[in-house]
Amino acid sequence: MRLVVQVKLLPTLEQASALEATLRACNRAATYASRVAFANDLKDRNGLQKVVYTALKATFGLSAQPAVRVVKKVADAYTALKANLRAGSLGSPTTKRYRKAVGSPVVFRPDAAQPFDDRCLSWQYDARTVSIWTVDGRMKGIRFACSPDQFKTLVQYRKGESDLVCRSGKWFLIATCDIPDPDPYEPVDWIGVDRGIVNLATTSDSTNHQGRRLSRYRRWQARKRAELQAKQTRSATRRLARRAKKEKRHATQVNHRISKEIVSVAQRTGRGIAIEALGGIRERVRLRRDQRGTLSSWPFHQLGQHLAYKARKAGVPFLEVDPAYTSQCCPRCGHTERANRPDRDHFRCRRCGLAGPADVVAGVNVRDRARSAWVFVTAPAPAP
Template sequence: MKLVVQVKLLPTPVQATALEATLRVCNQAADHASSIAYETGVKSRNDLQKAVYTDLKVRFGLSAQPAVRVVKKVVDAYATLRANLTAGNLGRADSKRYRRAAGSPIAFRPAAAQPFDDRCLSWQLDARTISIWTVHGRHKNIRFAVSPDQLTTLAAHRRGESDLVYRDGKWFLIATCEVPEPDAYEPVDWIGVDRGIVNLATTSDDINYQGRRLSRYRRWQARKRAELQARQTRSATRRLARRAKREHRHATHMNHVISKEIVSIAQRTGRGIAVEELGGIRDRVRLRRDQRGTLSSWPFHQLGRHLAYKARRAGVPFLEVDPAHTSQRCPRCGHTERANRPDRDHFRCRRCGLAGPADLVAGINVRNRARSAWAFVTMPVASPSTRA
């Protein structure tokens, strides 16, 4: 499986100036190649490289391999745009957003990320330094900071390109690593995980990861955001952007902690992990105006992604099951009725009287559906003679 490792660069002022100039020139070259691709309709890598390679070297002063990386970046950008247009992610063909995206060349920000391969970038992991090509010559001994675990991953599994990124006044390298994926074991049982807003995750083991702290933090951020928006100054706009990124990092950290603990429990007990398949829930659910912000900031999808990739990396089986009525169905008698859940927190079966926390009941139903789904998947196929 593919993982990315982000390391923080610690360049000197001279090195930082060279890196900044490199990004600026490479993105100017990418804009030029993009305009040529748009005007001529040439979007394949080999054909576009033949059309712009000399220009990129002579006009922008790029070396051979950086020029090739710029062409590939442009081709990949157009491939992504084409996929988004085909999938309808930019609206219908007659929409304003669609026409704006398809009606002009792709433009690159002056500080947009630039890919480097092993011909332009080399790693000295023992010394924790890199050597990288820049428009001001090759700069060596640029230090970087990385955790011991990430350093081990880089040494053993780094493959392909690494992206140079400038973000919030800091420099980063994002390296792609090909980590071997272990075979998933045969689970002895399943852990059902119910994801929610008030409780971020509740497992069928009655372990509850409450979202009150995150909700309180988001409400505080919303108040500060409203105060800054009222000022309508450039400084307030910059602070809003910084706060948005800080809030996103906070939610991501919480999802990492929760998913890591759940996967660890599943691996230690030999069980698999099952979650509800919640794709498209924001399109299906209709809420009051005052609830829309809460739903739009609900990080359930990210938690599901973290659970999936951490489970794959640990060899833990992972399933997504049908989410229909998991919080309204009685796990003991199977009776399903909206009245079984009189409020958000409580469940009480109108037929057999089973009662308990609603999120725990939903987690148990997810676990039971995973048991049935896994039994169906692993059911041996009868031979023709047996069926006869």
């Protein structure tokens, strides 16, 4: 499996100035190459490189390998744009967003990330430094810092490109690590996980990860956003951007903590993890106006992604099951009816009388469906 490790660079003032000049030069070159690609309909890497390679070196001061990386960066940007258009992420062809995307070349921000390969970036692990190409020459001895676990992963599994990133005046290298997948074990049972808004995750073991604290935090952030938006100043706009990033980091940390705990329990008990496949929930569910912001900003998908990759890294079996009626179906008798769940928190079967917390019942149903699905997945193929 492929993971990324983010390390923080600790450059001197001279080194930071050279890195900033390099990032700006590379992105100016990428914007130029993007315009050429758009005007001549050159979206393949080799064809574009033949046209712009000389200009990138002569006009923007790039060496050979950074110029090649810039061309690949532009080609990858148009590949990603094409994939988003095909997937409908930019709306239908009649929308303003779609027409803007296809009607103008891709433009790169002055501080956009720039990839470096092993020819223009080298790591000195013993000294905890890197050596990187810049427009002012090769910069050696730039110190970096990371956690012990990240450093161990970096030394053992780093492979391929690393991206140079500048965020709020701080410098980072995001390195790609290719980690071998451990073989998943045969689970003795499953842990069903039900995801929600009031309760972020509830397992079939009745473990409840509540979202009240995160909900209060989000409501407080929403009030602060409204106050700043009312000011309509440039300073307020900058503070809004910083608050949005802080809120996103907070939600990500909560999801990391929850997923790490669930995966560790599954690994310790020899069980697998099953969740509901909640793809397309925005298209399936119609909500009141006051509920739309809550659902749209809730990180359902991110929690599922964290569970999936952490389970894969630990060798824990992972399944996504059909989410239909998991909160209305009785796990004892199978009776399914909307009246089985009279309110958000409680479940009571109208046929057999089974009662309990609604989210726990949903987690049990997810677990039971994983048992059936795993038997089907691992069943031997019929003989020809």
